[in-house]
Amino acid sequence: MSSNSFGKLLTVTTFGESHGPAIGCVVDGCPPGLAIEASEFAPDLQRRATGKSRYTSQRREADEVEILSGVYEGVTTGTPIALLIRNTDARSKDYAEIARTFRPGHADYTYWHKYGVRDPRGGGRSSARETTMRVAAAVIAKKWLAEHHGIRVRGHLSALGELTPRAFDWDAVEDNPFFWPDAAMVAELEQYITALRKSGDSVGARIDVVAEGVPPGWGEPIYGKLDAELAAALMSINAVKGVEIGDGFAAVAQKGSEHRDELTADGFTSNHAGGILGGISSGQDVRASIVLKPTSSILIPGRSLDVDGEPTEVVTKGRHDPCVGIRATPIAEAMVALVLMDQALRHRAQCGDVGAMTPRIA
Numbered sequence: 001m002s003s004n005s006f007g008k009l010l011t012v013t014t015f016g017e018s019h020g021p022a023i024g025c026v027v028d029g030c031p032p033g034l035a036i037e038a039s040e041f042a043p044d045l046q047r048r049a050t051g052k053s054r055y056t057s058q059r060r061e062a063d064e065v066e067i068l069s070g071v072y073e074g075v076t077t078g079t080p081i082a083l084l085i086r087n088t089d090a091r092s093k094d095y096a097e098i099a100r101t102f103r104p105g106h107a108d109y110t111y112w113h114k115y116g117v118r119d120p121r122g123g124g125r126s127s128a129r130e131t132t133m134r135v136a137a138a139v140i141a142k143k144w145l146a147e148h149h150g151i152r153v154r155g156h157l158s159a160l161g162e163l164t165p166r167a168f169d170w171d172a173v174e175d176n177p178f179f180w181p182d183a184a185m186v187a188e189l190e191q192y193i194t195a196l197r198k199s200g201d202s203v204g205a206r207i208d209v210v211a212e213g214v215p216p217g218w219g220e221p222i223y224g225k226l227d228a229e230l231a232a233a234l235m236s237i238n239a240v241k242g243v244e245i246g247d248g249f250a251a252v253a254q255k256g257s258e259h260r261d262e263l264t265a266d267g268f269t270s271n272h273a274g275g276i277l278g279g280i281s282s283g284q285d286v287r288a289s290i291v292l293k294p295t296s297s298i299l300i301p302g303r304s305l306d307v308d309g310e311p312t313e314v315v316t317k318g319r320h321d322p323c324v325g326i327r328a329t330p331i332a333e334a335m336v337a338l339v340l341m342d343q344a345l346r347h348r349a350q351c352g353d354v355g356a357m358t359p360r361i362a
């Protein structure tokens with residue numbers, strides 16, 4: 001299977017299946033000299049982890065990173081960085097039934113038609129278990145972006161089903177299992193998810209990601225536009241059905257006089273564009289949002305077909321995850337960070353000698 005790599009100067013290749021012995025990635029192109037050690041991967045992996053809270057999946061993985069190469073005495077050497085995480089909670093069971101059935105909303109039917117063979121254990125390669133390695137790879141990117149450019153990439157849930165935050169505080173985001181910026185609403189969210197779980201159904205979610213400190217100039221027109229690469233990277237996350245840059249689809253109802261971000265000596269007057277103009281960062285915050293679809297594996301039976309085309313019924317047994325979007329904030333941050341680091345290296349390679357033409361807008 002091809003297309004397991006992305007990026008141009010910073011390339012990330014992931015490998016592994018949901019229920020295989022391990023998952024891993026190779027990060028190639030990271031400059032030498034970045035101090036990194038295995039323990040630094042834990043915080044972001046725990047933020048993404050299954051079993052982090054009772055509102056998400058029950059799978060409990062240790063998610064311990066082994067650095068196999070590319071780091072010597074705690075410093076990157078410029079050679080490929082290989083990271084490995086062993087799957088420790090991939091319970092073996094009988095997959096004969098699942099292997100013959102296409103779960104609605106999953107990649108079973110399409111993988112089967114494309115490859116003629118599939119690993120049915122937990123969704124195999126199509127499982128969101130793969131996104132663990134994106135989060136791991138992005139620990140490197142986040143650190144490099146922070147150290148070299150003072151950039152901070154962070155995200156939060158901005159809608160859970162029909163609920164939206166009534167207040168906003170970044171400090172609240174990491175204090176609750178929903179990555180929710182309104183602490184006063186957390187109890188309401190808990191009740192909402194508990195009721196949803198009891199009903200056996202699921203809902204979608206929206207996540208906003210902001211990268212602060214990105215300098216003007218990153219992004220390569222025409223086919224390597226920063227917004228285009230962010231959209232592709234974010235859309236590659238499991239269950240993502242929509243990506244917006246800046247105001248995104250809200251722009252349809254805006255006037256030009258409102259949407260264009262005027263330039264003044266005191267700075268841009270607004271940031272409807274999401275910090276990207278002509279595919280190049282403007283120096284404003286880079287803002288992107290994603291929408292994740294409702295969990296497909298739910299307790300409510302769904303109609304499907306088996307590999308012989310015979311009608312069958314699919315129902316998820318045990319505990320289901322009523323909203324997969326709850327855990328996707330670190331994954332969205334990861335994709336934004338990896339795209340930004342790749343673009344930073346590409347900008348340095350082609351335009352590193354170009355000095356500032358005018359003073360930067362504050």
Ligand SMILES: Cc1cc2nc3c(=O)[nH]c(=O)nc-3n(C[C@H](O)[C@H](O)[C@H](O)COP(=O)(O)O)c2cc1C
Binds near residue numbers: 105106123321
């Ligand atoms: C963090 C995360 C966890 C997920 N966990 C589940 C899950 O427990 N059950 C499920 O039905 N889908 C889950 N998904 C979504 C499926 O992986 C995805 O819908 C499926 O592979 C089909 O791909 P597509 O929705 O991108 O077309 C998860 C997605 C993410 C981002």
